[in-house]
Amino acid sequence: MVYREMSALSGSLWTNIKNKRCGELMPIRQMYFLLLLSRQGKLRLQKWFTPVTEREKKVTREMTLMVLARPPHSCNFLLWRDLKIVYKRYASLYFCCGLEDQDNELLTLEVLQRYVELLDKYFGNVCELDIIFNFEKKAYFILDEFLVGGEILETSKTAVGIAMEEAETLQETMEEYMSKPTY
Amino acid sequence: FPKGRSSSLMIRVIRGARTQGEERGVIQRECAAIRAQFRQADNGTRSHNLAKLLYVHMLGYPAHFGQMECVRLIASPRYNEKRVGYLGAMMLLDEKQDASLLITNSIKNDLSHSSQYVQSLALCTLGCMGSAEMCRDLAPEIDRLLRASNSYIKKKAALCAVHIVRKVPELGELFTPASRSLLSEKNHGVLHGAVVLITELCERNPETLEQFRKAVPELVQIMKGLVMSGYSPEHNVAGISDPFLQVRILRLLRILGRNNETASDAVNDLLAQVATNTDSSKTAGSAVLYETVLTVMDIKSESGLRVLAVNILGRFLLNNDRNIRYISMTSLQKIVQTDHNAVQRHRGTIVDCLKDQDASVKRRALELSLALVSAVNIRSLMKELLLFLSSCPPELRAHTTSGIFNAAERYAPSQRWHIDTILHVLTTAGGDVRDETVPNLIQLITTATELHCYTVHKLYRALIADISVQSLVQVACWCIGEYGDLLLRGECEETEPVQVAEDDVLDALETVLQSHMSSPATRGFALTATMKLSTRITHNVDRIRSIVSIYGSCIDVELQQRAVEYNALFKKYDHMRAAVLERMPVIDKSSPGHTNGESAGGSIKEMEPTKRTQEVFSYLDMKYRLDAPLDHVTRPGKTLGPNYRLFMTFVSHSHPPQSVQLQMKAPSGDVIPAHGLGQVTQTVLLNNPNKVSLKMRVRVCYTSQDFVCQDTVQIDSFPSPAW
Numbered sequence: 001m002v003y004r005e006m007s008a009l010s011g012s013l014w015t016n017i018k019n020k021r022c023g024e025l026m027p028i029r030q031m032y033f034l035l036l037l038s039r040q041g042k043l044r045l046q047k048w049f050t051p052v053t054e055r056e057k058k059v060t061r062e063m064t065l066m067v068l069a070r071p072p073h074s075c076n077f078l079l080w081r082d083l084k085i086v087y088k089r090y091a092s093l094y095f096c097c098g099l100e101d102q103d104n105e106l107l108t109l110e111v112l113q114r115y116v117e118l119l120d121k122y123f124g125n126v127c128e129l130d131i132i133f134n135f136e137k138k139a140y141f142i143l144d145e146f147l148v149g150g151e152i153l154e155t156s157k158t159a160v161g162i163a164m165e166e167a168e169t170l171q172e173t174m175e176e177y178m179s180k181p182t183y
Numbered sequence: 184f185p186k187g188r189s190s191s192l193m194i195r196v197i198r199g200a201r202t203q204g205e206e207r208g209v210i211q212r213e214c215a216a217i218r219a220q221f222r223q224a225d226n227g228t229r230s231h232n233l234a235k236l237l238y239v240h241m242l243g244y245p246a247h248f249g250q251m252e253c254v255r256l257i258a259s260p261r262y263n264e265k266r267v268g269y270l271g272a273m274m275l276l277d278e279k280q281d282a283s284l285l286i287t288n289s290i291k292n293d294l295s296h297s298s299q300y301v302q303s304l305a306l307c308t309l310g311c312m313g314s315a316e317m318c319r320d321l322a323p324e325i326d327r328l329l330r331a332s333n334s335y336i337k338k339k340a341a342l343c344a345v346h347i348v349r350k351v352p353e354l355g356e357l358f359t360p361a362s363r364s365l366l367s368e369k370n371h372g373v374l375h376g377a378v379v380l381i382t383e384l385c386e387r388n389p390e391t392l393e394q395f396r397k398a399v400p401e402l403v404q405i406m407k408g409l410v411m412s413g414y415s416p417e418h419n420v421a422g423i424s425d426p427f428l429q430v431r432i433l434r435l436l437r438i439l440g441r442n443n444e445t446a447s448d449a450v451n452d453l454l455a456q457v458a459t460n461t462d463s464s465k466t467a468g469s470a471v472l473y474e475t476v477l478t479v480m481d482i483k484s485e486s487g488l489r490v491l492a493v494n495i496l497g498r499f500l501l502n503n504d505r506n507i508r509y510i511s512m513t514s515l516q517k518i519v520q521t522d523h524n525a526v527q528r529h530r531g532t533i534v535d536c537l538k539d540q541d542a543s544v545k546r547r548a549l550e551l552s553l554a555l556v557s558a559v560n561i562r563s564l565m566k567e568l569l570l571f572l573s574s575c576p577p578e579l580r581a582h583t584t585s586g587i588f589n590a591a592e593r594y595a596p597s598q599r600w601h602i603d604t605i606l607h608v609l610t611t612a613g614g615d616v617r618d619e620t621v622p623n624l625i626q627l628i629t630t631a632t633e634l635h636c637y638t639v640h641k642l643y644r645a646l647i648a649d650i651s652v653q654s655l656v657q658v659a660c661w662c663i664g665e666y667g668d669l670l671l672r673g674e675c676e677e678t679e680p681v682q683v684a685e686d687d688v689l690d691a692l693e694t695v696l697q698s699h700m701s702s703p704a705t706r707g708f709a710l711t712a713t714m715k716l717s718t719r720i721t722h723n724v725d726r727i728r729s730i731v732s733i734y735g736s737c738i739d740v741e742l743q744q745r746a747v748e749y750n751a752l753f754k755k756y757d758h759m760r761a762a763v764l765e766r767m768p769v770i771d772k773s774s775p776g777h778t779n780g781e782s783a784g785g786s787i788k789e790m791e792p793t794k795r796t797q798e799v800f801s802y803l804d805m806k807y808r809l810d811a812p813l814d815h816v817t818r819p820g821k822t823l824g825p826n827y828r829l830f831m832t833f834v835s836h837s838h839p840p841q842s843v844q845l846q847m848k849a850p851s852g853d854v855i856p857a858h859g860l861g862q863v864t865q866t867v868l869l870n871n872p873n874k875v876s877l878k879m880r881v882r883v884c885y886t887s888q889d890f891v892c893q894d895t896v897q898i899d900s901f902p903s904p905a906w
Binding site for chain 2: 030042043044045046049051052053054058071073074075076077078079104105106107109110111113114132133135136137140141144148149151152153154155156157158159163166167170171
């Protein structure tokens, strides 16, 4: 696979990224990224489902500005470069997904809704601060039980929670182990 | 900081920073501490420190020094360290980093770990960022896990396999057998993963696709089960049982049914059932219905089913939810060519969406409206489009104007309507039209010969109202220059005539010339128009002479050149002025000169309309370029003006001028005796290397008893042995 260097502002950014993912020009139905943004545009969570350099990641800043500028009650879909962006605002957080053109946008809205519900259930009325202070422990781990490689892993509302709790007990066990004296 | 702050504390400190500079300072200190900690021996704080680093990384600061720490943590026996290590790997490592290869072995080991949660970490990471080599290395492991493990692992292995297939398509064959058997699983997570995997395999390999067509009945059964099942708290979303799985199954059925009668037949009933039974009051149901419609339109469905699908889209158009209106128009756009009449039925609703507040909805409505323009609806639809143009968002204006022009060109019911429409667009959005609009409009105007009077009146009125829109001003100037005499006549059939004097018209042009709003090209148009009027007005020619002479010292080089040439036309070549400045002929749309129009100094040609491959000689309409051809004919040294001029030049149509060369020799004399008592001959040499068939138009200008005369002769064929 050939890695092509490109300027961060290249219009064919996403075409190049798509080509990098797969040697052929296949119509890939896929989510490319999921970002959580604050109202001021600060990143609270970023999940990339495709290899992207730091510079390329910064290009999405342009997209985030477009999303943040949308008036309320707007359509939740917009076009950015050659990607579809599906976004939903929950309280002070914007959840943004970058999709391939073939995807079903309405279903993606349901995916975002489900993720919020999972966070809610686990944190109990999740707010932005929870995500900030528990990002690595909770927000990402919950996400990884729900989506893998841009695809839905589990469609059951309860299964994700169960897996999280069981994994937590494993973690605590380890921590107990660590705090035991070594003699 | 002996052991470093906890991550919550660090986050609090960072958030407490009041300025960007302060934040950078805090982060630098924290990173230094983290780096120091990484260098130390294992002290139980590594996972905390990596977590802190990941937070810093998310804020946009560099964190590459944490890469090796990820590798180390992944190899740790402790679960919490592995977990953060894998998270770090997914955030900081990608296949371009060398460090990513180092984790392959850890992943391999963890895939066989006794705890499924450790296995899950490895699967998740591989499925997110595994490189092609890692995928090749570990694919057999994944296949094993697809077959013999619990549901929790199977579903993760399935999505991991999806990633592998995307990276290394040849490995698809490896997973095909296992994926087939996964369809009999009951667990929704596994089933979903299996469907996604099978979809991926079928899209990449036509043979696999063929194989999985046999699974269509099984898929139909699963789908039916979901649709007809009772309420399941685990999977229910707004009355739909597992919409995610339903959509994926429908998508797979679409791929399997495409271009295949048997498979399509087998799903027709199911699709009808889903279409009629799905409650679309909430997004979940609409998502399923949407996927159903996409499937129906893509496979070989019965016509009744297609009608049902288009009707669903029509219903979506009336939905209050903007998102639903948006996706409805997206789908209608895809089928507007193939099912044009069905989509036309919803034209009214689509046009209403042009008035929606939302920019995304407006854009979709515009695309669809432009696709629906036809000879039948052009008048009413154009009204709506022009209305839209007057209030449309700036980012859509250029697209709207070019869409309107295309539609007008294809379906204009009359020339007057066409001209009116273009003028309306120029008045509303003249700043957003493409460059070709000006020459295109000029060409159109020349062809509408009965409307010259009407057109020049309209444009004159527009010009005196507003000279800021360059495209409009350019066309107006050109028109006034060409048809100014019609303006001054004071009568017009099609519209109320203006009562203007010559001075008024010249005032208007001079205003354009002098205005700082006028671009250099526009001023060129105005100057040329002024010059042309010198042969169309009677009283104020001196005024024109003085304008032209003033601009002979204009700073703008282009204007200066024109003015100097026009000056020459007033003085030395005054007897030619009328011929040179006479009314332009109808411009053929195909000629390259027409796209240059006035501004590039190209020549305007007359062509045989049908035979494009023929080269046609025509006289050079020298509006402001007086050069080489004249030199051929002028005989230097004669003080008395020669009695005739022979204008002839080659102008190419489909080849560059160089392919046919013209050379005019000196004429044998310069006076033709009266009463046919003598003749003058002039030899013209033509070099025609491409042996194209030629026509030649020759114009002779001469003076006879102090009158300037001209004659035109056309030579339609040359004896072919001549080439």
